[in-house]
Amino acid sequence: MQTVVHLLSGDESEQETSLAIAQNLLDDETGSIDDVAIVVQAAGINAVKAGEDNEEQVRELLDSGISVKACSNTLDMMDLDEADLVEGIETVPEGAVEVTRLQSEGYAYVRP
Template identity: 35%
Template sequence: MEGFNVVFHINESIKWAMLLANVSNLIKDLGQENIVIKVVANGAAVVDYISNDNKDNNELLNRISELWKLGVDFIACKNSLVGNKINENLLPKFVTIVPAGVTELVKRQSEGYSYIRP
């Protein structure tokens, strides 16, 4: 089977559940070995990379961690972290920080990645 490259874009917290379901379904359908997936979070969505006392947030982080273990790359926009006053040291170690989420999206699309925004 041909390999696929996909970049998911999220900038709204409310869309995390849908995005993660889409990622899971894609892996299930195409097979983990046949796909490269990157999730770029910017805007308000970067806040959800931070663990807190909210049960729903912790469940979200557990789902993100499980997908990371399957090879999904999770990325945070540095501009959005600054804008939301988030110390990047609070993010899970598996989250990659890029200078600008929009630039990351442009780069991946120029490399042929399919763009999906739930």
Template identity: 45%
Template sequence: MQAVFHHSNDENTLQTRVVNNIANLLNDETIDLDDVVLVTNSGGLQLVLEDSPERERVVELLERGVTVKQCQNTIEGTDVTAADLIDGVELVPSGVGELTRLQNEGYAYLVP
């Protein structure tokens, strides 16, 4: 089974929620997971920055094999560069394009 989480909000409680939801899925022994991806865009950028309050938990997810992808379109027009992202976060040209591609490949789409 494959799952993609979509996060596009800069609200701290929602950042915590998405990280909790991903960890809960990873910890659920009744689910046979092949791949888990987190795609962030818009306000979700705040979750994957080096100074994110959830930084350590995002790093833990990366270490557990979660792929984290940030929308390049969101970064354009901000002061943020790829160097400001948590190590291991990948840039994709378009967050919505990546979500569409993954759903087309059979990933379950989740928005906590």
């Protein structure tokens, strides 16, 4: 199975929950989870900015093989660029399009 976690919220609790869900999926001992992706857009982008409280956790997720994808439209709207994000985060043109693409490839959708 494959899962995409959609991180949109600026609420720190929801951001922490999204990252924890991704980690829990990765830690699943049944062996049924093949791939986990996190797509970040809107105010959720703050959860993956370099120098923020979640940076270490995001690095651990990336190091564990979880792909984290940030919406370029959001970066433009918030006057940020890729260098403002934790190193290793991929940018995609549009977060919603990326979520839709992943779902069309069979990813289950999770949004806390």
